Amino acid sequence: xxxxxxxxxxxxxxxxxxxxxxxxxxxxxxxxxxxxxxxxxxxxxxxxxxxxxxxxxxxxxxxxxxxxxxxxxxxxxxxxxxxxxxxxxxxxxxxxxxxxxxxxxxxxxxxxxxxxxxxxxxxxxxxxxxxxxxxxxxxxxxxxxxxxxxxxxxxxxxxxxxxxxxxxxxxxxxxxxxxxxxxxxxxxxxxxxxxxxxxxxxxxxxxxxxxxxxxxxxxxxxxxxxxxxxxxxxxxxxxxxxxxxxxxxxxxxxxxxxxxxxxxxxxxxxxxxxxxxxxxxxxxxxxxxxxxxxxxxxxxxxxxxxxxxxxxxxxxxxxxxxxxxxxxxxxxxxxxxxxxxxxxxxxxxxxxxxxxxxxxxxxxxxxxxxxxxxxxxxxxxxxxxxxxxxxxxxxxxxxxxxxxxxxxxxxxxxxxxxxxxxxxxxxxxxxx
Amino acid sequence: xxxxxxxxxxxxxxxxxxxxxxxxxxxxxxxxxxxxxxxxxxxxxxxxxxxxxxxxxxxxxxxxxxxxxxxxxxxxxxxxxxxxxxxxxxxxxxxxxxxxxxxxxxxxxxxxxxxxxxxxxxxxxxxxxxxxxxxxxxxxxxxxxxxxxxxxxxxxxxxxxxxxxxxxxxxxxxxxxxxxxxxxxxxxxxxxxxxxxxxxxxxxxxxxxxxxxxxxxxxxxxxxxxxxxxxxxxxxxxxxxxxxxxxxxxxxxxxxxxxxxxxxxxxxxxxxxxxxxxxxxxxxxxxxxxxxxxxxxxxxxxxxxxxxxxxxxxxxxxxxxxxxxxxxxxxxxxxxxxxxxxxxxxxxxxxxxxxxxxxxxxxxxxxxxxxxxxxxxxxxxxxxxxxxxxxxxxxxxxxxxxxxxxxxxxxxxxxxxxxxxxxxxxxxxxxx
Numbered sequence: 001x002x003x004x005x006x007x008x009x010x011x012x013x014x015x016x017x018x019x020x021x022x023x024x025x026x027x028x029x030x031x032x033x034x035x036x037x038x039x040x041x042x043x044x045x046x047x048x049x050x051x052x053x054x055x056x057x058x059x060x061x062x063x064x065x066x067x068x069x070x071x072x073x074x075x076x077x078x079x080x081x082x083x084x085x086x087x088x089x090x091x092x093x094x095x096x097x098x099x100x101x102x103x104x105x106x107x108x109x110x111x112x113x114x115x116x117x118x119x120x121x122x123x124x125x126x127x128x129x130x131x132x133x134x135x136x137x138x139x140x141x142x143x144x145x146x147x148x149x150x151x152x153x154x155x156x157x158x159x160x161x162x163x164x165x166x167x168x169x170x171x172x173x174x175x176x177x178x179x180x181x182x183x184x185x186x187x188x189x190x191x192x193x194x195x196x197x198x199x200x201x202x203x204x205x206x207x208x209x210x211x212x213x214x215x216x217x218x219x220x221x222x223x224x225x226x227x228x229x230x231x232x233x234x235x236x237x238x239x240x241x242x243x244x245x246x247x248x249x250x251x252x253x254x255x256x257x258x259x260x261x262x263x264x265x266x267x268x269x270x271x272x273x274x275x276x277x278x279x280x281x282x283x284x285x286x287x288x289x290x291x292x293x294x295x296x297x298x299x300x301x302x303x304x305x306x307x308x309x310x311x312x313x314x315x316x317x318x319x320x321x322x323x324x325x326x327x328x329x330x331x332x333x334x335x336x337x338x339x340x341x342x343x344x345x346x347x348x349x350x351x352x353x354x355x356x357x358x359x360x361x362x363x364x365x366x367x368x369x370x371x372x373x374x375x376x377x378x379x380x381x382x383x384x385x386x387x388x389x390x391x392x393x394x395x396x397x398x399x400x401x402x403x404x405x406x407x408x409x410x411x412x413x414x415x416x417x418x419x420x421x422x423x424x425x426x427x428x429x430x431x432x
Numbered sequence: 433x434x435x436x437x438x439x440x441x442x443x444x445x446x447x448x449x450x451x452x453x454x455x456x457x458x459x460x461x462x463x464x465x466x467x468x469x470x471x472x473x474x475x476x477x478x479x480x481x482x483x484x485x486x487x488x489x490x491x492x493x494x495x496x497x498x499x500x501x502x503x504x505x506x507x508x509x510x511x512x513x514x515x516x517x518x519x520x521x522x523x524x525x526x527x528x529x530x531x532x533x534x535x536x537x538x539x540x541x542x543x544x545x546x547x548x549x550x551x552x553x554x555x556x557x558x559x560x561x562x563x564x565x566x567x568x569x570x571x572x573x574x575x576x577x578x579x580x581x582x583x584x585x586x587x588x589x590x591x592x593x594x595x596x597x598x599x600x601x602x603x604x605x606x607x608x609x610x611x612x613x614x615x616x617x618x619x620x621x622x623x624x625x626x627x628x629x630x631x632x633x634x635x636x637x638x639x640x641x642x643x644x645x646x647x648x649x650x651x652x653x654x655x656x657x658x659x660x661x662x663x664x665x666x667x668x669x670x671x672x673x674x675x676x677x678x679x680x681x682x683x684x685x686x687x688x689x690x691x692x693x694x695x696x697x698x699x700x701x702x703x704x705x706x707x708x709x710x711x712x713x714x715x716x717x718x719x720x721x722x723x724x725x726x727x728x729x730x731x732x733x734x735x736x737x738x739x740x741x742x743x744x745x746x747x748x749x750x751x752x753x754x755x756x757x758x759x760x761x762x763x764x765x766x767x768x769x770x771x772x773x774x775x776x777x778x779x780x781x782x783x784x785x786x787x788x789x790x791x792x793x794x795x796x797x798x799x800x801x802x803x804x805x806x807x808x809x810x811x812x813x814x815x816x817x818x819x820x821x822x823x824x825x826x827x828x829x830x831x832x833x834x835x836x837x838x839x840x841x842x843x844x845x846x847x848x849x850x851x852x853x854x855x856x857x858x859x860x861x862x863x864x
Contacts, residue, residue, distance in 0.1 A: 133603055160684060168600065168691055170601060171565055171601055173564055173785070174783055183654040187781050190592075190595075196595070197596075199728070199729055221605075222615040223862065224618065251596065252592060254592065255590060255685070256599065257690070258600075259599050259600055263783045264781045264782050348619065348692065349619050349692040349695070350617050351603060351605070351692065352606055
């Protein structure tokens with residue numbers, strides 16, 4: 001739903017928010033959990049504005065807010081984003097409106113809130129919310145086809161793919177925020193010509209380019225969420241790198257799915273862009289014309305015409321001591337299932353979703369080879385190394401490599417918004 | 433490690449704890465989270481003793497305890513079992529010793545603690561701990577073979593089975609305590625002769641007989657747990673019914689494993705028998721003589737000779753308005769992997785385990801058909817109905833059926849201990 005907070009002409013009294021290339025103009029207002037770097041202060045929720053953060057602990061204390069907004073700010077001042085996630089969409093929108101007005105050019109609050117700003121360069125981040133459960137979907141059809149082709153050239157997509165939003169449960173404990181080092185995992189692997197498996201550090205650590213869908217209020221155990229109500233339960237969208245050990249995965253994953261190949265770490269962006277901020281960047285579901293309709297519980301005209309997200313995605317690699325270079329670009333509109341469909345399917349058996357639950361979309365590759373969201377695809381399963389700007393080659397990630405996901409949304413008539421970075425550097429495996 | 437708390441001759445001043453058939457003699461002392469039924473009181477941790485519960489909120493306030501034990505009791509009085517799970521094994525043992533002495537016949541505390549007892553008949557239970565992550569393994573080799581045989585008669589066990597402790601992540605949010613009704617899930621299914629899938633209430637709701645391994649202190653992200661230290665990180669053992677929708681599972685599970693077929697509910701017993709209480713019931717790993725040794729990180733002489741648990745298991749079914757009847761018996765010694773091996777494997781890639789995490793063993797079937805831990809096996813995939821005492825037939829569970837898991841351990845020279853019930857009744861599916 002578009003409202004005054006999407007007006008592309010609106011400007012902020014925080015000058016850097018008005019730069020045309022900022023990820024964080026007044027129209028964005030994403031949330032993160034943070035504090036001044038190196039301080040031992042309590043974590044608090046902040047809102048990005050230009051190159052600054054509005055510290056909601058300071059803002060709640062110093063600003064002038066309606067009593068309804070004060071109630072919403074109180075847990076955020078304590079670093080508790082789950083409390084806002086649990087609020088109905090009307091209340092979340094109310095806070096967005098209040099923050100927009102407070103940060104807008106000419107706001108009477110400008111003077112008092114200026115002292116509640118911190119430079120983003122001076123803050124450190126924690127996971128933005130307490131994650132009860134983390135589910136990872138597989139909605140990137142071009143990824144599913146490309147990976148399937150490596151294993152089953154004649155039949156890359158399994159028969160259930162276009163009926164069931166395929167997903168599995170991931171590990172919540174090893175979710176980390178951008179900037180956290182990722183230790184190379186050990187694991188069992190067995191090549192086709194090996195008599196027995198070996199246990200050693202993974203030689204095929206890979207990234208996966210995904211969106212993180214953060215759940216809002218959710219449902220009680222036993223009660224499904226109809227598709228028409230699903231978006232009320234989507235709090236916002238972050239970036240997600242679902243690190244994967246490609247040599248551990250094929251040996252362990254039958255018959256119950258990925259486990260240690262995935263659960264050594266998954267990195268999320270600190271910033272969650274709210275579902276409300278994404279209103280200008282919605283579009284039609286991108287599907288081949290001859291695909292069957294989905295089953296009725298996953299089908300609606302609104303979902304067809306406006307269910308998808310038009311978010312441009314990038315993958316960057318920085319080798320140790322080297323320059324950042326872009327490995328791939330993609331777009332969230334390439335997902336076969338919308339966020340609403342993923343959420344409705346998840347709850348369709350009565351499984352209860354809770355505020356702060358995290359749904360990964362699955363790797364979002366585009367239809368072209370250079371739009372691949374993983375090295376597995378970019379290097380054809382490790383058979384075709386890519387050459388970096390410094391002349392080095394890569395099949396999979398080496399120790400010291402930093403992998404970063406970035407995203408932004410832009411359209412005519414809307415203000416460009418972005419996500420900042422979702423980055424992690426690979427560190428050497430534990431010693432034997 | 434055996435100590436004075438395993439002396440089979442020790443008796444309690446709580447008379448019912450001395451009955452030969454009680455699940456809860458002085459030698460057991462399991463923990464649960466509970467309160468008086470129907471009260472709005474805060475949850476607190478209790479210890480089972482005979483047909484009573486020692487309420488640790490009352491016991492902490494009224495009893496005489498060393499200062500070290502008081503520190504351990506304080507969070508339990510507030511219903512926080514995770515705090516005890518986080519303690520090193522020496523501290524957990526210290527509390528066991530103190531509770532044993534306090535409840536032992538002749539204890540000077542008998543008079544004052546008598547007023548901290550509640551009849552078990554008068555209490556209600558909550559989940560015993562906050563579960564960060566729930567992992568379900570597949571260590572029941574006879575189950576894996578029997579299920580594999582239904583799908584692949586010539587090759588029931590996959591090549592990785594005897595090398596990799598197969599597991600996957602389950603859903604923490606839908607874990608419920610014994611006694612919670614379980615609503616029949618809806619889901620997609622597609623038979624081999626169906627052109628397209630349908631979405632409808634599951635017709636194949638099944639139980640799975642498992643043990644719940646509750647994690648103690650755990651490890652930091654990136655740091656594995658060597659096998660020799662694994663048992664220090666096992667807090668205790670409960671019962672687990674991993675409810676499964678057998679018609680949803682085959683259609684959804686490729687390639688990422690079970691998802692909605694499993695995550696609509698998983699029921700745990702209220703009582704967690706501590707790892708210390710199980711010391712008299714350890715034994716050798718039960719493996720075919722010609723199986724290869726495990727890889728070194730999963731192999732030790734101690735694990736071979738004493739790693740397994742000798743726990744007798746039973747499955748009971750009570751149809752609506754009918755009598756309880758036993759469907760199957762089994763024993764935890766039939767597991768292919770020990771609890772220590774499951775935990776060490778889980779952390780072997782650096783995945784962090786946390787106090788209160790739950791590891792399911794997988795379905796524990798025995799080698800004989802009547803030792804099957806699921807209806808899928810007992811009815812040969814639904815092809816051979818079983819006849820109940822009331823003459824009714826079952827392939828899978830019907831609305832109103834109550835399924836209950838029970839367990840006990842007994843050996844010459846040890847006092848018999850048990851787990852009480854892990855029960856749930858199937859209620860009708862949500863309306864369309």
